[in-house]
């Protein structure tokens with residue numbers, strides 16, 4: 001009996017029999033190729049096959065959903081030092097504080113169109129250690145990652161146990177395991193109080209830190225980190241920022257521990273680790289108008305005709321594989337943005353033909369423009385299919401203000417007859433016959449769209 005093997009690209013691969021399938025995953029990438037092999041060959045192997053990454057032009061770099069890990073810089077350690085001078089052999093404590101770690105920020109930028117600009121690990125710089133002569137360490141620099149407008153940021157909460165029981169080769173979730181390990185490490189550290197301190201050389205055994213009261217600021221920071229609410233943000237406007245991982249607090253130098261009992265503290269606090277968050281980023285394009293249609297209906301041709309965008313146009317389905325945004329400029333300087341999303345097929349709401357990946361990009365459009373190929377037999381059925389798919393994906397989505405663009409009206413008698421028949425069937429439907437290819441009746445369509453957008457803004 002043949003067994004299907006899914007082989008992942010390059011990476012460490014591990015196998016597991018799921019029913020009759022041997023499935024291998026790579027850590028970062030999902031399925032790349034499938035092949036039928038004998039049961040005897042069920043051992044998973046790596047493939048020499050290299051994925052075609054394509055260029056920016058081909059749109060292969062477009063990413064609208066990803067997981068990444070943000071790690072704030074760790075705080076620098078406090079310093080254990082004593083003032084020394086010619087006649088001062090045992091001066092007072094003068095260790096500086098460590099600098100705080102840098103923060104990780106995400107910022108919406110209208111010039112970004114894809115999440116491909118975001119790396120999987122986002123690490124801010126650590127703070128510098130404190131030094132003698134009361135010199136405090138420098139703060140670690142922040143990092144700001146630009147993301148497209150319309151990016152939704154959600155924190156993924158990882159249950160320690162769950163992540164640990166995961167088979168290391170499978171599940172492809174390095175970041176979750178990293179976070180779980182980090183949490184365990186931190187918990188261990190919290191129990192072992194001595195490990196929170198830096199000790200003067202060879203004083204580790206002599207320092208009894210069990211009775212030392214930790215500074216209130218230090219305790220408050222640790223509490224805030226442990227009880228931080230789950231992060232969730234929607235970056236909708238240009239310049240909007242969200243702090244995704246806070247840098248760790250710098251450790252306090254030994255002067256902070258001078259007390260009545262200990263005038264010469266031989267210890268200082270270590271800096272705290274920065275916050276670590278596993279994030280799920282999802283891009284939901286923001287445009288005033290979303291073009292919805294079946295593959296090959298002429299959506300890209302329409303967008304080219306009405307706006308400054310240049311999506312690829314070709315006579316085969318799924319030419320467009322990621323959303324394109326165009327701006328329609330009117331004579332009076334008014335502007336509206338239009339998103340061309342890839343074609344929808346029956347079952348798109350169940351993710352057939354990558355439906356979910358496409359539908360998420362019309363969710364935020366105020367106005368929908370259905371592009372229907374009027375030269376196809378019974379084009380009203382296509383419209384019904386599109387409406388059903390939208391509603392099954394998000395209830396009420398198709399009820400938004402909409403215009404039906406009957407495209408390819410230039411395609412001879414069939415198109416004309418279909419259009420007239422449709423008029424009779426649905427006299428109240430907001431329809432405009434258009435030839436996007438020849439640029440006919442485009443003005444009428446764009447003005448109707450503008451009216452709808454403006455009334456939806458009110």
Ligand SMILES: Nc1nc2c(ncn2[C@@H]2O[C@H](COP(=O)(O)OP(=O)(O)OP(=O)(O)O)[C@@H](O)[C@H]2O)c(=O)[nH]1
Pocket residue numbers: 293294295296297298299300301302312313314315316317318319320321341342343407408409410411434435436437438
């Ligand atoms: N006759 C005629 N052909 C058109 C018209 N508009 C588009 N076409 C043709 O229809 C084909 C598909 O056009 P696209 O604009 O790529 O269609 P699409 O809906 O973006 O297709 P997908 O990328 O698959 O979603 C191309 O060969 C176009 O030249 C039109 O108004 N009249």
